[in-house]
Amino acid sequence: MVLVLAHMLALAWALQSDHWNFPDSDRYRVAAENLVHHGQLYARAWPMEVPRGQAVQEFTIRPPGYPTVLAVLGGTGAYPWLVLVLQNGLSLLALGTVLNWWAQRVRPSSKHWSGAIALTLTFPAQLIYANAVMSEAFLQGLLLVMVAGLTAFYRTGRLHFWIAVAGAVTLALLLKPVCCLLAVGAGATGIVFGWKQRRALVFVIGMVPLLVMGVYMAWNQQRTGYFHFSSITEINLLHYNAAGVVRQLEGPAAEESWVAQVLREADAKADFAARQQVIQQKSEAVLLAHPWVYARQHLTGMVAFFLDPGRFDISEFLGLEPLKGGGLLAQVRTGGLWGAVRQLPLGQLAALLVVLLANTTRVVLAAWGFCQLGRGPREWQVARWLAVGLLVYLALLTGPLGAARFLMPAWPLLLGLALMGMRGPAAKLTANGASL
Structure with a gap:
């Protein structure tokens, strides 16, 4: 209740x-x-x-x-x-x-x-x-x-x-789109269990997600000329993965300039497939040139995945004023966290600290719970x-x-x-x- x-x-x-x-x-x-x-x-x-x-x-x-x-x-x-x-x-x-x-x-x-x-x-x-x-x-x-x-x-x-x-x-x-690779996992599981149980139907059912994904990608190719599942892949690759590396290395102004340059070159291409390939090539070149910078960025995001108190979500839902200079996570990556925290009203800061503590507690308890379940059936x-x-x-x-x-x-x-x-x-x- x-x-x-x-x-x-x-x-x-x-x-x-x-x-x-x-x-x-x-x-x-x-x-x-x-x-x-x-x-x-x-x-x-x-x-x-x-x-x-x-x-x-x-x-x-x-x-x-x-x-x-x-x-x-x-x-x-x-x-x-x-x-x-x-x-x-x-x-x-x-x-x-x-x-x-x-x-x-x-x-x-x-x-x-x-x-x-x-x-x-x-x-x-x-x-x-x-x-x-x-x-x-x-x-x-x-x-x-x-x-x-x-x-x-x-x-x-x-x-x-x-x-x-x-x-x-x-x-x-x-x-x-993040669930696309689960279709590959379902197909692989279908192969393993189908072989173990000697039931072809298990294999066939496991292939259904892959089939649906392939049909959808073919439909996207018919509409855009590019065989892909979602354009969000290139959007994230450019604006978050690669741009985040440029921002860490050279600052926000350089990041904005680099993204604009890549988009100008990409949009000059005659077809959408060529446009997306330019974005992929330029972004991957930055990531390959600075693998350790990106690794830290990726690891920071994974930690935030589990611990983020959700200031953006709370602010949007309650209609609170946005922070100057971007969200807390963006400012963590650029060293501006203390300045962002100082902007928060005391009540909001206290609430976020409570949620952060609860998130940390849940992760610790989850690790212990994982061990406990190992003793069960x-x-x-x-x-x-x-x-x-x-x-x-x-x-x-x-x-x-x-x-x-x-x-x-x-x-x-x-x-x-x-x-x-x-x-x-x-x-x-x-x-x-x-x-x-």
């Missing part, structure tokens, strides 16, 4: 204040509108002439999954209440699933239940992105289905669990590796962009591990009625 009340209050605030509309929400909403009115997935206002250069990237910057959800549920209107209600339901379902899983395996005391609620409510991004027109809540549910389905398939060998996993992977990659050990694998996968692929928003889809997995690490004298790990 505490979690339901928290979600209801967050939903009421989002609808009353119109703070459900985040900076990236408009592209999803416009893509949904163009899908309805023009039958095309285009994330900017519908062009009056054939797009050229940078404008072509809007055909593939957003995969079709979430725009389709918005189109079906009326998420392009002034009050996308149905979308937000559904996302709150998905959020509660995800949290309830993890808490129920924990309670069935650990006999928690009231003290442990209080700790569990505290661990759950001190991650603001969960409530915020359940109440924003963003795809994170849907992806969160799909990642839980993947872990639960694959664990159940490993334990029972029943085909419907494997079908659920393949379906979840397929939908996930159509929601977020074989399927628990499989589940813990799947959870950690997904968390590390997302952290690696997010890289320098690491922030609370990107952790949110896999956060229930981290929460589950942390809950298992919260054992004390009053809580006993159980499996099939036997105390371990």
Whole structure:
């Protein structure tokens, strides 16, 4: 009931204040509108002439999954209440699933239940992105289905669990480009289990996500002339990965100048494929020339992925004033963190410190919970590796962009591990009625 009340209050605030509309929400909403009115997935206002250069990237910057959800549920209107209600339901379902899983395996005391609620409510991004027109809540549910389905398939060998996993992977990659490599993982898993169980159907089902990904990339080639999944790959490579290295080496002015020069050269190309290849070549040259600088940048992003208190998310949701000079994470990378912290009101700083402490505590407890699950049945050990694998996968692929928003889809997995690490004298790990 505490979690339901928290979600209801967050939903009421989002609808009353119109703070459900985040900076990236408009592209999803416009893509949904163009899908309805023009039958095309285009994330900017519908062009009056054939797009050229940078404008072509809007055909593939957003995969079709979430725009389709918005189109079906009326998420392009002034009050996308149905979308937000559904996302709150998905959020509660995800949290309830993890808490129920924990309670069935650990006999928690009231003290442990209080700790569990505290661990759950001190991650603001969960409530915020359940109440924003963003795809994170849907992806969160799909990642839980993947872990639960694959664990159940490993334990029972029943085909419907494997079908659920393949379906979840397929939908996930159509929601977020970061999930593309999961299709490769599903295919490899299908090969291994298909061979072990001598069932060709397991192999065939495992290939479905790869097939869907290939069909979508072929459709993108037909629309843009470039065989790719999403233009966000080159956007991130240029504006965050390579530009971040230039910024660290030479400062913000040099970064801005270098990015503008690369875009001028790329946009001068006759076709979109050649444009994207220029961006790839120029960006990769910077990364290869300064591998250690980029490695530090990437590692910093991975740490932020797990520990970021989410100042940007909180500020957007509550309508607070933005920081001068960019966000906290951007200023960490350029040595301006102290100046950014001094800008924060005392109350906001205290709240962020509490969340940072909670994030650190959850990571420590999750490490202990990972060890505890190693003492349980074989399927628990499989589940813990799947959870950690997904968390590390997302952290690696997010890289320098690491922030609370990107952790949110896999956060229930981290929460589950942390809950298992919260054992004390009053809580006993159980499996099939036997105390371990």
